Amino acid sequence: MAVFPSEFADLDIFADWALPTERARMTKRVSASWPTLVSAYDALAPRMDAALAYLSKRPAFGLGRADEDLMLLTLSFAEIAFAVENYRAPDSPYAVSPKLMTVVNEPIEAQLPWTNRP
Amino acid sequence: MSKPPLGIDAPPPQANTGMRWTQRHPELGQEPAPTAGYLDPDQFSREMDLIYRRTWLNVGRVEQAPEPGNFFTFRIPTFDIPIIVVHGKDGVIRAFYNVCSHRQFPVTLEASGKTNVFTCRLHSWSYDTSGNLVRAVDEHRFCNLDKAKLGLTPIACEVWNGFICVNLDPTPATSLAEHMAAATPYTEDFPFDEFSLAATYAVRDLAHWRVVMAAQMETWHVPHLHRGTIARGFQPGENFAATVEPKSMKLLGEHRVLGAPGPEARAEPLPTEALAAKYGPPSQLSQIGDAAATGGARRYKWGREFGEVGIFVYFPNWHTTLFSDSYMLFRYWPVSPTETLWEGQVYARPYMPSNAAELFALTYGGIAGRDTFREDAGAHPMIQRNMQTQAKSHVHYHDLELALRHLDHVVKQRTAPDKG
Numbered sequence: 001m002a003v004f005p006s007e008f009a010d011l012d013i014f015a016d017w018a019l020p021t022e023r024a025r026m027t028k029r030v031s032a033s034w035p036t037l038v039s040a041y042d043a044l045a046p047r048m049d050a051a052l053a054y055l056s057k058r059p060a061f062g063l064g065r066a067d068e069d070l071m072l073l074t075l076s077f078a079e080i081a082f083a084v085e086n087y088r089a090p091d092s093p094y095a096v097s098p099k100l101m102t103v104v105n106e107p108i109e110a111q112l113p114w115t116n117r118p
Numbered sequence: 119m120s121k122p123p124l125g126i127d128a129p130p131p132q133a134n135t136g137m138r139w140t141q142r143h144p145e146l147g148q149e150p151a152p153t154a155g156y157l158d159p160d161q162f163s164r165e166m167d168l169i170y171r172r173t174w175l176n177v178g179r180v181e182q183a184p185e186p187g188n189f190f191t192f193r194i195p196t197f198d199i200p201i202i203v204v205h206g207k208d209g210v211i212r213a214f215y216n217v218c219s220h221r222q223f224p225v226t227l228e229a230s231g232k233t234n235v236f237t238c239r240l241h242s243w244s245y246d247t248s249g250n251l252v253r254a255v256d257e258h259r260f261c262n263l264d265k266a267k268l269g270l271t272p273i274a275c276e277v278w279n280g281f282i283c284v285n286l287d288p289t290p291a292t293s294l295a296e297h298m299a300a301a302t303p304y305t306e307d308f309p310f311d312e313f314s315l316a317a318t319y320a321v322r323d324l325a326h327w328r329v330v331m332a333a334q335m336e337t338w339h340v341p342h343l344h345r346g347t348i349a350r351g352f353q354p355g356e357n358f359a360a361t362v363e364p365k366s367m368k369l370l371g372e373h374r375v376l377g378a379p380g381p382e383a384r385a386e387p388l389p390t391e392a393l394a395a396k397y398g399p400p401s402q403l404s405q406i407g408d409a410a411a412t413g414g415a416r417r418y419k420w421g422r423e424f425g426e427v428g429i430f431v432y433f434p435n436w437h438t439t440l441f442s443d444s445y446m447l448f449r450y451w452p453v454s455p456t457e458t459l460w461e462g463q464v465y466a467r468p469y470m471p472s473n474a475a476e477l478f479a480l481t482y483g484g485i486a487g488r489d490t491f492r493e494d495a496g497a498h499p500m501i502q503r504n505m506q507t508q509a510k511s512h513v514h515y516h517d518l519e520l521a522l523r524h525l526d527h528v529v530k531q532r533t534a535p536d537k538g
Binding site (some may be wrong): 022028052053055056057059063069071074075079081086087094096097099100102 | 121123144318319320321322323324343346347350388389390394396397470471472473474475476477478481484485486488489492493495497499500530
């Protein structure tokens with residue numbers, strides 16, 4: 001389970017969103033209930049500017065585990081926010097299931113080690 | 119008044135009126151289109167035999183095999199044919215069946231790599247990058263082995279603008295250059311080779327290949343189906359012509375191009391859009407918006423002639439959507455009358471994030487495009503299943519759906535009874 005840097009310990013209840021691949025984050029978002037997404041959005045949105053300011057001072061590569069988990073949480077927030085702000089639902093009503101789909105976000109995933117996490 | 123530039127179909131005075139596009143192509147007819155052809159397995163077989171087995175199919179880009187010795191492998195989903203595409207030591211890119219001459223085991227199991235020889239894992243017969251059999255283990259214990267005739271089985275392979283295409287016909291009726299000739303002038307100055315792969319999507323799309331392709335050949339659905347994704351700045355029904363009316367639509371032999379406008383008025387940024395913009399490299403975000411805002415597409419010939427977004431649909435299995443500084447590549451692989459493997463790839467300027475917050479901005483920036491792909495891929499099976507009910511026998515084409523009429527027409531010509 002993810003553990004975030006101590007400044008962001010208040011976000012530990014969202015540790016299960018620190019997922020290493022876009023496919024995993026997308027799948028978790030579209031599978032989540034609407035109340036779950038809204039409560040995650042409401043709790044995370046006010047903290048993202050601080051989290052991104054923290055991450056903007058750190059390299060994209062070779063992060064320590066806690067920083068990497070925080071970064072992965074921001075990537076899940078991108079999914080959550082897109083659904084909440086654009087669809088007002090976990091997913092677009094006619095979007096295909098992630099089960100029928102593969103996604104590779106090449107520069108971010110293919111070349112970086114954390115996607116090989118067990 | 120100055121003469122319209124080459125290729126422009128000069129628009130009539132008022133957009134969004136009448137049958138401005140359809141009227142120009144009486145050869146395509148004006149009748150509703152029957153859907154029986156999407157449902158008939160015999161027609162599907164004819165399309166595969168007379169089109170997919172006999173024309174040039176895009177299988178990749180030269181960046182996938184950039185140097186001599188680089189190769190990639192691939193199974194053509196339509197026919198379950200395993201191929202190797204290899205950049206030979208002599209600089210020529212070739213394609214072969216991935217089948218050993220000895221006992222027909224694959225000569226490589228790798229998805230991609232770099233090698234001087236392919237060595238079959240079954241009994242170590244080896245082939246060079248030109249496909250020649252260079253070593254048959256225990257050659258002296260075979261009867262009358264003629265190594266010169268036992269190279270890898272070639273598949274016709276040619277390259278156009280860096281796009282690698284194969285033709286399963288052992289003696290193709292045309293060269294790739296001839297096949298692409300009508301479309302070639304419009305993209306000759308577009309720097310395809312300056313972009314690199316940024317994202318790949320693939321979906322098992324449970325619909326006929328022409329149902330899948332149809333949505334990519336008309337912009338009219340965009341403000342309707344994609345109102346939550348790429349069309350957030352569009353308002354269906356309002357300012358219709360400015361938002362979806364192609365500035366040009368041109369039939370290019372068996373291919374066709376739509377020049378679409380970019381979004382004219384962008385909506386106020388959403389909270390998380392603003393957050394991504396704060397931490398992200400702006401050039402990597404929202405290429406469509408950038409094209410509209412800067413007119414950047416007009417630095418290229420296609421942009422000057424067709425509009426901010428150039429949708430080139432190449433017969434039969436692929437299309438590119440060109441933006442001002444990036445492009446997308448799509449491939450359509452029929453698997454059955456009701457299933458298509460649909461691939462989409464984003465090519466952008468090579469960019470590596472300089473800090474960890476940019477990863478968030480880049481990821482957020484990719485979601486709208488990815489979910490637009492997911493919306494199309496979810497909509498196609500809904501159409502397919504409804505067609506199968508035969509509740510309706512025809513579809514009706516809007517003037518802006520001329521390209522769909524054109525594809526129907528090309529397929530009809532290619533599969534006419536006198537075509538074998």
